[in-house]
Amino acid sequence: MMRLPLFEFRAPHTLEEAARILDGEGASAMPLAGGTDLLPNMKRRHQVPRTLMSLRHIENLHALRLGDSGSRLGDSGCRLGACVTLSEIAGDPRFRNGLTALAQAASFVATPQIRNMATLGGNLCLDTRCNYYDQSYEWRKSIDFCLKKDGTICWVAPGSPKCMAISSTDTAPALIALGARVRLVSRSEEREVPLAELYNNDGLDYIRRRPNEILAEVLLDSLHGWKSTYWKLRRRGSFDFPVLSVAAAARFSASGVVEDARIVVGSVASRPLVATEAAKFLIGRSLDHEVIAEAAALAARIAKPLDNTDFDMTWRKKVAGEFVSYALRELRGDDLRRERESLTHLPSFLSVP
Numbered sequence: 001m002m003r004l005p006l007f008e009f010r011a012p013h014t015l016e017e018a019a020r021i022l023d024g025e026g027a028s029a030m031p032l033a034g035g036t037d038l039l040p041n042m043k044r045r046h047q048v049p050r051t052l053m054s055l056r057h058i059e060n061l062h063a064l065r066l067g068d069s070g071s072r073l074g075d076s077g078c079r080l081g082a083c084v085t086l087s088e089i090a091g092d093p094r095f096r097n098g099l100t101a102l103a104q105a106a107s108f109v110a111t112p113q114i115r116n117m118a119t120l121g122g123n124l125c126l127d128t129r130c131n132y133y134d135q136s137y138e139w140r141k142s143i144d145f146c147l148k149k150d151g152t153i154c155w156v157a158p159g160s161p162k163c164m165a166i167s168s169t170d171t172a173p174a175l176i177a178l179g180a181r182v183r184l185v186s187r188s189e190e191r192e193v194p195l196a197e198l199y200n201n202d203g204l205d206y207i208r209r210r211p212n213e214i215l216a217e218v219l220l221d222s223l224h225g226w227k228s229t230y231w232k233l234r235r236r237g238s239f240d241f242p243v244l245s246v247a248a249a250a251r252f253s254a255s256g257v258v259e260d261a262r263i264v265v266g267s268v269a270s271r272p273l274v275a276t277e278a279a280k281f282l283i284g285r286s287l288d289h290e291v292i293a294e295a296a297a298l299a300a301r302i303a304k305p306l307d308n309t310d311f312d313m314t315w316r317k318k319v320a321g322e323f324v325s326y327a328l329r330e331l332r333g334d335d336l337r338r339e340r341e342s343l344t345h346l347p348s349f350l351s352v353p
């Protein structure tokens with residue numbers, strides 16, 4: 001049985017108190033939200049913080065603040081506290097239309113029990129993953145560890161000075177496609193960062209959150225007139241981390257021409273990749289067969305999966321284009337329930353209307 005290492009436990013009741021604790025403890029303290037990733041990681045000695053600081057009692061972090069129209073969160077913009085759980089997001093009917101991609105991504109994370117504990121902030125700060133890293137301490141020791149933790153060599157690319165562990169968060173690609181920003185709070189300052197700029201393409205140094213910062217909120221502007229969707233590849237439809245994902249969002253004119261669009265490809269690098277060229281190509285065009293095929297080819301070009309997760313990497317690269325096509329076809333109104341069902345068990349209320 002794997003046991004947790006010893007740690008001190010702090011449970012502040014306000015964000016100010018939490019920021020003070022992190023400031024005082026430095027990198028030896030870590031925030032604990034749902035604990036569904038951090039605690040297993042601690043058992044495998046990936047992270048061994050001297051202090052765990054629970055965020056659970058900070059009421060503000062559980063708040064879901066709406067703009068002026070409360071029926072559909074996306075219409076008026078909203079602020080989501082970092083400790084809002086993935087179950088709350090997946091089960092709330094107001095997360096539809098513009099925000100459908102977020103509800104879908106949240107509903108695809110792990111299992112219902114884990115989603116009840118798992119938080120949005122924890123999902124956005126999720127550690128990167130790799131077959132050579134997500135193993136017990138003894139397993140990792142038997143291969144003399146690796147660059148990401150305790151070792152000196154990358155077993156995926158032995159000549160590489162950089163770790164290429166994979167960004168495996170489901171909600172980050174979705175929220176980047178929705179143009180989200182995050183509010184980071186430390187003792188001395190507060191800053192807002194576009195979510196797309198929170199990540200580095202580096203499996204070790206994957207997040208630009210400073211050790212003394214707490215991710216307090218996710219901010220979304222109005223998504224009135226937008227539609228969005230999220231597609232995820234995983235081995236088991238019941239629960240598994242993504243090994244490829246595509247989030248797409250678009251705003252259409254009355255005649256069906258794309259006025260604005262964003263496409264994000266997840267789980268093929270150490271950060272979610274924004275397919276800028278593909279999205280730009282869509283603007284001013286209707287989503288006919290040729291346009292979708294061209295955009296899918298442009299988006300797939302940026303996906304460079306490596307051999308450090310499930311499924312063959314060449315196949316994952318090939319499927320990236322297919323997934324972009326699915327996402328765009330769904331946005332234009334095609335009924336892709338059959339394709340969805342072959343991959344996941346998506347509740348029908350979560351498909352793009």
Ligand SMILES: Cc1cc2nc3c(=O)[nH]c(=O)nc-3n(C[C@H](O)[C@H](O)[C@H](O)COP(=O)(O)OP(=O)(O)OC[C@H]3O[C@@H](n4cnc5c(N)ncnc54)[C@H](O)[C@@H]3O)c2cc1C
Binds near residue numbers: 038
């Ligand atoms: C069996 C299993 C299957 C899983 N499947 C998936 C999956 O399919 N997709 C997926 O995305 N994830 C998956 N996960 C990982 C995890 O459950 C989720 O990512 C979850 O959302 C993490 O949230 P949490 O609140 O539990 O984070 P925690 O485990 O509490 O924290 C995760 C990290 O974020 C930091 N952190 C948390 N909150 C904050 C904050 N507000 N500010 C600053 N730092 C913070 C922590 O210090 C830690 O480094 C799975 C986990 C398990 C055990």
Ligand code: SF4
Binds near residue numbers: 146
């Ligand atoms: S990509 Fe390389 S360094 Fe990073 S976790 Fe995997 S084996 Fe280790």
